[in-house]
Amino acid sequence: MPDSAIPATPRPDMAATSHAYFELLRRRRLYGGILLILFVALMVSGFRLAESRNAGGFIDGLPMLLAFPAEVVAEAWEKRAALPGIFIEHFPSLIETLNIAAVSTLLGGIAAMILALLSTRGLARWPRLTGLFRRLMDMFRAIPEIVIALLLIYILGGGPVPAVIAISLHTAGALGKLFSEAAENADRKPVEGLSSVGATWSQQMWLGVIPQVAPNWLSYALLRFEINVRASAILGFVGEGGIGYDLKIAMQWGMGRYDQVVGIFLLLFMAIVLIDRLSDHLRNRLVKG
C-alpha cells in the first residue's frame, strides 16, 4: 500500500494554543484578583459596620481584653486553697451537663438512624417520601437549639428536659444527614440477599446495612457528642441547669466570687479536653479498625 493513503495529521498550531492558554490564564487571574478585592472590601466594610453598631470600639477594647481575665485569675490565685472544694461542689452540675449531652446524643442518634434510612435513596421504606424526610431533617437542623429550649422552658419549667429535647432535635437533623450520606455508600448486596430470603425492611436494615455503616456512624456520633457537650454548657448559661447555669450565677456575683468562676471554668475546660481526647482516640480506632 502506498504511504499516501494515510492522511497527514495536521501539525497543531503551537503558537495559537499557547496564546489561548495564556489568555485563559490571564482571565482567570483577573477574575481571581477581582474576587479577592471584593472579598477584602466586604470583610473590611463589614467589620467597620459591626464595630459602629457595637457598644465599645475595637481599639478601645483591646487593652481591656486581658484586664478581666487578669482580675479573675488574680483573685482566684489568692484563694487557690479553696479550688478543690469548688471542684467537688460543682461536680454534680458537670455530670448533669454531660448527662444532657449524652442522653440527647443517644436519643437524637436513634432518631437520626431511622430518619437517615428512611431518606436514603435505594434503602428507603417508602421511596416516595424520601424528600419529605429530608426536608424534616433540614428543619430540625435549621432551628437553633436555644429557640426550642427557651420555648420549652416556658412550658415545662426549668431543668434539664428542655435542653435535652432541644439538643436531641438538632442532633437528629445533623446526624441524620451525615448518616444518610454514609448509608448511600453501603454495599447493597447484603440487602438484596436478605430480601431474597424474605426478610422484612427492618430486618434488612438491621442485619444488612447497619453492620456495614456502624463504625462510620459511631464515629460521627462521637464527634456530635463533643459538640453537644459544648451546646449543653451554653444552653445552661442561657436557660438553666448544668454547669453553664452555675457559671452564670458565679459571674453575676462578680467580685469576690471569681474563685468560683475560675473553678467552674477549669472543671469545664478539663472535661472538654478529656472528652475530645477520648473521642479522638476512639474515632481513630473505629475508622482504622
Add this chain to the structure above:
Amino acid sequence: MSAVDLSPTLSHAVATRFARRRLLSLGIPALVLAYLVYAAISFDLAGLAGRARMDNASVLLSDFWLHKTHVTRQNRTGALSVAIDGEAKGTYPADRLPDWIAHDDQVTTIDLGDGHQVTYLPGGARYDVPGYGVIDIRESADGLQLTAPQPLPDWINASDTRVSVTTDAGRFAYTRAKAETFKYQPGWAMFFFALDSPFHYMSWPQIAASALWGDRVDPSMPNIAAMARDFWNNPMWRHGDVIWAMFETVLMAFLGTFGAALIALPLGFMAARNMMPFGPLRFALRRVFDFIRGVDGLIWTIVLARAFGPGPMTGSLAIMLTDTGSFGKMFSEAFENIDEKQVEGIRSTGANGLQRARFGVLPQVMPVLLSQVLYFLESNTRGATVIGAIVGGGIGLLLTQAIQTQKDWEDVAYYMVLIVLTVMAMDSLSGWLRSKLIRGE
C-alpha cells in the same frame, strides 16, 4: 459427601465469635436502656408532669398564629376603645372601627362570629350564646345582677363584682369599672401596615391599584415608596429593626468564619509537620489550638463581651477566636495529607518556599479548606443566634427579649420563621458553593 469438614478448632472459634456477637447485640441496647432509665431518674422525669404548664403551651400555640382584639368600654364615662392586643399602638381610631363592631352613642354591638354576639347597653351588657341562651348583666345598687339560663355552666364565672364568660368564640368580662370583650382572629395583625398607615384600610387589590396608578396618599412620594416606608417603620412588628438584627447575625457569622480562616491559614501552615521544620513552634501552636478549642466559645464570648461591650463586633470576634482553634487544627491536618510529588515538582524548577506553598500546596488543599470553611459558615449562622443572645446583638437578643416578656409570642414565631429561612438559605448557598468547588469551577 457434600458436608464441609471443619476442623474442631476452627468451628469452635466461629462458635465463640457468634456467641460474643450475640451477647454484644443484646448487651449494647440493654446498656443504653439502663443509662436512659438512670438519666430519666436523675432528670426527675416523673416530677415533670407536675411542673409542666399545659395552659402555657396552649397560650403559646394559639398566640403563634392568632391575634386578639380588645373591645373595652369604660362604664363610668362610656368611652369605647378597640385595640389589638390591648396595646396603645394597636388602637383603632374612633372613626375607623372594624366592621364587626356597630357603635352608636348608647349601644355597642360586637359580632364574635358563629352567632355569638355581645351587646354593651347603658348600665349593663348582654351576651347571646347560640345553643345556650342570653346572658344578661344589669348594674344595680347592690352589685351585678346576672340573668342566664340555669344551672350556670362552668364557663361562666359570676360574683357580685365580676362576671366573666369564656367561649370558643372569645372572652367577655364585666365589672363595675369596665366591660371588656376579646375577639380572637387568625393571622398576624397589622403585619404589613399598622393602623396609622392609610394602606391598612385597603384590600390587596386596592393596594396594588394604588401602588400602580392611584392618587398619591402622601404628596411628597409615590405610593409604592410610602408603602415601603410604612412597612419598614411598622411600629408593631418593627420590620426595619428585625431585618437589621438578622443582617447583623449573618454578618457576625460571615466576619467570624472568614476572619478565622484568614488567621488560621498561616498558623496551620506553621503547625503542619511537613511545612514547619522547627519542632517546638509546631508543638506550641498545636497546644494553642487545643487550648482555644478547649476553652470553648461560651467562655471566649463572656471574656470578649467584658472588653468590647455588647454588639455584633464582639459576637464576630468570639466566633473568630473559637473557629481559629478548629480551623488551625483542620488546616494543619489537611496540609499534612497532601501529595508531596507536586511540591517536589515545583521545587525542581527552583521555586522558593513561598512559591512552593502557593503553587504546590495551595491548589491541592484549597477545595478541601474552602468546603470546611463554608460548612462552618452555615453552622455559625445558627450559632450566631446563640452568641447574640449572650453578647446582646442581632436576632438572638430580640428573640430572648421577646421570649422573656412571655406575651409577644407572635413576635417569637416571626423571628423563628426568619431564622429558619435564613439558616436554610445559608445551607443551600454553602452547599451550592461546595459542590461547585469540589466538582471544579
